[in-house]
Amino acid sequence: MNLPNLLIPLMVIIPITCALFLNLLHERTRTVKAISIVVALALPIIPLLANYGIQYFGGYPPLAQNPTISAGLPALITGTALNIFHPAITYVYGSAQKLMIFILGIVGLFAIFISLYEVKKPSGVYIYLMLMGTASIIAMLLSDDIFNLYVFFEIAALAQVGIVLVSKINNNYETALKYMILGGIASPILLLGIALLLGVTGNVNITDIVYSIKNGLVNPQSPVLLMACSLIIFGWLYGTGLPPFHTIKSAMYSKALPTGAALLQAFSVFSLVALGVIIIRIFSYIPFTHVFILGISLVAMVLGITMAITQTDFKRLIAFLAVGELGYIGVGLGLGTVFGITAGLFQAVNESIITAFLFIGFGTIMYKTKETDMRKLGGMLVATPKSALLVLLAGIALAGVPPFNAFQSKLMLVQASLNSGLPEIAIIMVLMSIVTFMTFMRAFHTIYLRPKPADLEIKNEKIPKITLVAMVAFLVICLVLGLYPQLATNFLQGLAISIA
8 A cells, every 4th residue: 555545544544643742741731832833734635645545444445346255155155245245444534524524624733733732731632632633523524334434423522522521611511411411322323224224224334324225235125225315414404514413513612612613513514524525425315314414404494594683602603503504514415416415515615614713713712801791892803903803704704795615605605596496495595695794794893883882901912923824824725715615626526526
């Protein structure tokens, strides 16, 4: 195996291994910083260096690709589907995975760097949790084995709970406990759905399951398969924060540090993509699947954005807006066309960058005032003019205003809806984008433009340079992808074609 192909599993192995070392050495500040910096830099670099391909763990490709073993086997095996089935855990690395893992790596890179330099003594435990969560989501994006995906789904959920627990924000323990309790229900339901799939198809490899269904090896109308679809979709809703889990998911964002919230939202976005793509690949023949994904996505969009309007805490406001933006991704996947899926995947890439931009940008308010209640804030434009401008641009990007990236993906989603004969969905998305813009501008005016309250204390400390660098980097990505959307869509279209 050459080095570029070896990098496929190393995308997961390196952050997990280094995370374990950080947890053991968390009291040694210099060591924590050194390891954290190296791994953070590796997160976006490794996917750029890795070649496209398939990784078979244990070195066991299908028999059809392994003539040394298959030569001595009877025709009963080599002449059937067993010859092409995958006996090992399989990772698939294509252009779409490259872009999404790279973007996740960028978010992780800046989240780790900011967490290192905003405090005098960095927390090895905190970095450990961030790396474990990041590695888990990367594994979910790569895995073609649904049970292996479930294992990392669970690790990612625990890492998210840990990120909230160590954030030292009021009521964070309560929120984390609620999320764990709900996970104790949703995760076994997801596992039961996977078990039913295994029982019917005899496989946990996703490509093999799809082959079995499409080629009549199993009855596609089996009630057990229909039940498996429902159970897996329920687990998908929990992992992503779509209704009915939108409230607890937004609470998780609001009870995490800004760097943690930025990563948590990226985890939700790419979990939505990883599991959503699998649901479409396996169950697209069931009309209910696309209808449900479209319906729940519209509900998420409307609920998230309308609930944001009523918030007085800016972290909760951004959290609900972030949940609402997940609906746009779901609409693209639910439409089921090549253009629609490409638009949904593009929206996922854009949202992970923009919401990280916003969480870190508004985190500068917490850094200067220790306050998140908008009723107690004001006059921050004078105190933080540079970050104020960057936050304003992030909010404009979130609402889908040109020339930023979300404008391109939302325009594609509107076009995809019209092409599919669903103008009502296009109208809803346009209206929700307008409401998002108005909601953000109200919050921006309250925090930055109105007079400073007499009792508001603002620290004299300067905002760390790395925070501003991160915000500028996110801004540059938003502009580049807004002006040249083909830089992203060319990477994503292949995956869309394969599952549409």
